[in-house]
Amino acid sequence: MSTEAKLPGLGIFRNWLSLFGLLMASCSILAFCVLMAMDLLSGEANPYSGIVAFLVLPGILAMGLGLIGFGLILERRKMRRTSGGTPPPVLSLDFSNPRVRRNLIIAVNATLLVFMVTAIMLYHGYHFTESVAFCGRVCHTVMEPEYTTYQNSPHARLKCAECHIGSGASWYVKSKLSGLRQVVAVARNSFSRPIETPVKNLRPAQDTCEQCHWPSKFTGNLDRTITRYLADETNTPYSIRLLLKVGGGDPAQGPVGGIHSHINIGSKIEYIATDDRRQVIPWVRRTDLEGVVTEYSAPGFKLDPAKHVIRRMDCIDCHNRPSHIFRSPAESVDMSLSLGKLDPAMPRLKKNAVEILTAPYATAEEAQDKIAATLTSRYPGDPRLPAAIAEIRKIYGENFFPEMKTNWKTHPSNLGHMESPGCFRCHDGEHKSGDGKLSIKADECNICHIIVAQGQGEQLEKLSAKGHAFEHPGGELDDTKCSECHTGGPQ
Ligand code: HEC
Ligand code: HEC
Ligand code: HEC
Ligand code: HEC
Ligand code: HEC
Ligand code: HEC
Incomplete structure (x- = not known):
């Protein structure tokens, strides 16, 4: 019996299966090192090299x-x-034999190398599956609406995982399991278009949003000017300067009233939504700081605990679009006009742009072509045309995703009340408590904001500390909800 046979590791070289395994393992390690080096040099995370490096190669190595x-x-x-x-x-090792010593050193080093590479693979693999490149870019078509809007949002530098998964192992595992289901849905082409919203099993906001924005931070007011344009010949501007009462998160830091009193640490608001989108809310229950419970219901609603799911209100019930903001045609055109990216001097531009953006298109490509064609036919020879085409195409690209049937209508924001019911889902004056004494106030526009100034030009210099009554450019207001006329599209 030769000394070689006594060192069983060397059987590797005599069995073709082992030899093949050795080849696979060494190639995967080599390929991994090359990919890592390329990743370091290019500086930009590439989702596909990530999948190969952290998911495929470890598989081949194993x-x-x-x-x-x-x-x-x-x-x-x-x-x-x-x-x-x-x-x-x-196994008996004869250390006096230099061959045995040499082989042993090789074997130990090879094992160490494999351990090291595996550790690096696992560490980076974990981070890779949490990365924006992995979540947002691997299933490109499916995630395009969310990924694109995310990039234009105030949270563009967060990782998807910071809102969708948060910290801790159990949510990591949950997210990977649901990720597997998603991969199957993509492979079978059975995913829903648009992706369903709200996200049913989203992690509670306490574990995500509140890690960065904790409720006791909410004090004081926010001064915000919104400039709108009428759909008339001259695109008449109309600005509203609002003082939004965003306080109320913590009685120790400021007054209890205010917008963020809903999520006050000591009080609680729960509700029932009767539709999948949480847009119809006929029942609300509030437990205040003293523990006093008040229930509010819309006319005709009867609570049936067996049929209804009660949800506790958190950040997401208002901030359902902190990152994926699908702006309406009206809102995005107004924004571009106010920033001068669209020229308000072009006659009827507000009306035309909104109409063109709202027209039905089957694909993004078709939309981009038709936007140019329609605008050209409406402003032939106008020197401002190329800039207008470019801007309206950009608006379309950032907010409309026909392939995924996704736009502002499928994913409305709950943060205001102008283009979707939002706050007025509850604050509509129709929700009454049992003894009829309390109702969620709506006739009082001033509970959420005061209008410091409104109008255009010099009118905007007339400030009111008490708040102006709203002068509606569209005529006298009745009880109709704003969003029933202001749909975000053409009026
Ligand atoms: C600031 C936090 C935040 C970040 C960052 C974030 N999301 Fe979201 N995401 C949300 C919230 C909140 C919802 C909607 C929850 C609801 O209404 O139930 C959502 C919803 C979604 C949905 C469901 C469809 C929809 O629009 O409602 C998808 C898909 C999604 N996000 C993917 C991503 C991807 C991919 C990234 C990273 C590129 C990402 N998200 C980054 C907070 C975030
Ligand atoms: C990892 C930290 C982090 C997390 C998690 C986070 N945010 Fe933010 N958020 C920020 C930063 C940073 C900003 C930008 C700075 C600023 O405007 O104060 C911001 C801004 C905002 C704004 C102001 C946006 C504006 O237009 O001015 C809102 C509203 C907001 N976040 C809500 C949320 C909600 C809701 C969640 C949970 C879904 C969330 N954030 C999760 C860090 C975070
Ligand atoms: C009965 C339908 C109707 C209702 C309800 C309504 N509006 Fe209007 N609104 C109009 C019309 C029509 C115009 C003029 C549109 C134009 O000429 O472009 C208008 C114009 C405006 C404008 C000027 C800029 C723009 O977008 O045209 C603002 C701001 C506005 N409304 C806010 C509100 C708010 C806030 C509410 C709810 C409190 C509300 N409206 C309710 C029909 C309505
Ligand atoms: C009742 C609805 C509602 C709830 C619940 C709510 N917010 Fe807000 N929040 C608002 C409104 C409205 C604004 C002002 C919106 C704007 O920017 O115009 C706002 C503003 C903010 C801002 C920007 C404030 C500033 O001073 O710049 C942040 C950050 C924020 N919210 C985070 C959160 C977080 C985190 C939660 C959950 C702990 C939460 N909000 C719960 C309605 C709500
Ligand atoms: C699920 C129902 C619900 C929704 C949606 C909702 N609220 Fe409320 N809100 C309540 C209840 C309940 C109260 C406490 C009762 C009261 O003060 O009349 C309240 C109280 C308030 C208060 C305090 C009033 C005071 O007297 O101090 C403000 C401000 C407010 N809400 C703003 C908003 C804003 C802004 C939105 C939309 C972004 C919104 N709410 C959405 C249920 C809701
Ligand atoms: C429950 C809280 C609440 C009540 C009540 C309320 N608003 Fe608002 N309002 C908001 C919020 C939140 C916004 C969104 C601010 C933003 O977009 O930053 C808003 C926005 C507006 C805007 C600007 C809309 C735009 O996008 O051009 C107008 C105008 C307005 N409100 C008028 C009114 C009038 C008039 C009433 C009374 C009929 C009223 N609001 C009652 C919370 C409220």
């Missing part, structure tokens, strides 16, 4: 190592058979 082991077992069996039933020699 298979390679498995084959080496399997081959060795086969080799030992063969040795037993060829040696006529005598058991193969037990």
Whole structure:
């Protein structure tokens, strides 16, 4: 019996399975090092090289190592058979033999290398599956609406995982399991278009949003000017300067009243929504700081605990679009006009732009072509035309995703009340408590904001500390909800 046989590791070179395994393992390690180097040099995370480096190569490495082991077992069996039933020699290492010493050093180093590479793969693999590149760009078509809007949002530098998964192992595992289901849905092309919203199993905001924005931070007011344009010949501007009462998160830091009193640490608001989108809310229950419970219901609603799911209100019930903001045609055109990216001097531009953006298109490509064609036909020879085409195409690209049937209508924002019911889902004056004494106030526009100034030009210099009554450019207001006329599209 030669000394080589006494060092069973060297059976690798005699069994083709083991040899093949060794080849696989070494190639995957080599490829991994090359990819890592490329990743470091290019500086930009590429989702596909990530998938190869952190998901495919570790798989090949594991298979390679498995084959080496399997081959060795086969080799030992063969040795037993060829040696006529005598058991193969037990491992005995003769350190005086330089060959044994050399082989042993090689074996130990190879094992260390495999351990090191595996550790790096696992560490980076974990981070990779949490990365924006992985979540947003791997299933490109499916995630395009959310990924594009995310990039234009105030949270563009957060990782998707910071809102969708948060910290801790159990949510990591949950998210990977749901990720697997999503992969299957993509493979079978059975995913829903648009992706359903609200997200049913979203992690509670306490564990995500509140890690960065904790409720006691909400004090004081926010001064915000919104400039709108009428759909008339001259695109008449109309600005509203609002003082939004965003306080109320913590009685120790400021007054209890205010917008963020809903999520006050000591009080609680719960509600029932009767539709999937949480847009119809006929029942609300509030437990205030003293523990006094008040229930409000819309006319005709009867609570049936067996049929209804009660949800506790958190950040997401108002901020359902902190990152994926699909702006309406009206809102985005107004924004571009106010920033001068669209020229308000172009006659009827507000009306035309909104109409063109709202027209039905089957694909984004078709939309981009038709936007140019329609605008050209309406403003032939106008020197401002190229800039207008570019801007309206950009608005379309950032907010409309026909392939995924996604736009502002499928994903409305709950943050205001102008283009979707939002706050007025509850604050509509129709929700009454049992004894009829309390109702969620709506006739009082001033509970959420005061209008410091409104109008255009010099009118905007007439400030009111008490708040102006709203002068509606569209005429006298009745009880109709704003969003019933202001749909975000053409009026
Ligand atoms: C600032 C936090 C935040 C970040 C960052 C974020 N999301 Fe979201 N995401 C949300 C919230 C909130 C919702 C909607 C929850 C609801 O209404 O139930 C949502 C919804 C979604 C939906 C469901 C469809 C929809 O629009 O409602 C998808 C898909 C999604 N996000 C993917 C992503 C991807 C991919 C990234 C990273 C590129 C990302 N998100 C980053 C907070 C975030
Ligand atoms: C990892 C930290 C982090 C997390 C998690 C986070 N945010 Fe933010 N958020 C920020 C930063 C940073 C800003 C931008 C700075 C600023 O405007 O104050 C911001 C801004 C905002 C704004 C102001 C946007 C504006 O237009 O001015 C809102 C509203 C907001 N976040 C809501 C949320 C909600 C809701 C969630 C949970 C879904 C959330 N954030 C999760 C860090 C975070
Ligand atoms: C009965 C339908 C109707 C209702 C309800 C309504 N509006 Fe209007 N609104 C109009 C019309 C029509 C115009 C003029 C549109 C134009 O000429 O472009 C208008 C114009 C405006 C404008 C000027 C800029 C623009 O977008 O045209 C603002 C701002 C506005 N409304 C806010 C509100 C608010 C806030 C509410 C709810 C409190 C509300 N409206 C309710 C029909 C309505
Ligand atoms: C009742 C609805 C509602 C709830 C619930 C709510 N917010 Fe707000 N929040 C608002 C409104 C409205 C504004 C002002 C919107 C604007 O920017 O015009 C606002 C503003 C903010 C801002 C910007 C404030 C500033 O001073 O710049 C942040 C950040 C924020 N909210 C985070 C949160 C977080 C985190 C939660 C959950 C702990 C939360 N909000 C719960 C309605 C709500
Ligand atoms: C699920 C129902 C619900 C929704 C949606 C909702 N609220 Fe409320 N809100 C309540 C209840 C209940 C109260 C407490 C009762 C009261 O003060 O009349 C309240 C109280 C308030 C208060 C305090 C009033 C005071 O007297 O101090 C403000 C401000 C407010 N809400 C603003 C908003 C804004 C802004 C939005 C939309 C972004 C909104 N709410 C959405 C249920 C809701
Ligand atoms: C429950 C809280 C609440 C009540 C009540 C309320 N608003 Fe608002 N309002 C908001 C919020 C939140 C916004 C969104 C601010 C933003 O977009 O930053 C808003 C926005 C507006 C805007 C600007 C809309 C735009 O996008 O051009 C107008 C105008 C307005 N409100 C008028 C009114 C009038 C008039 C009433 C009374 C009939 C009223 N609001 C009652 C919360 C409220």
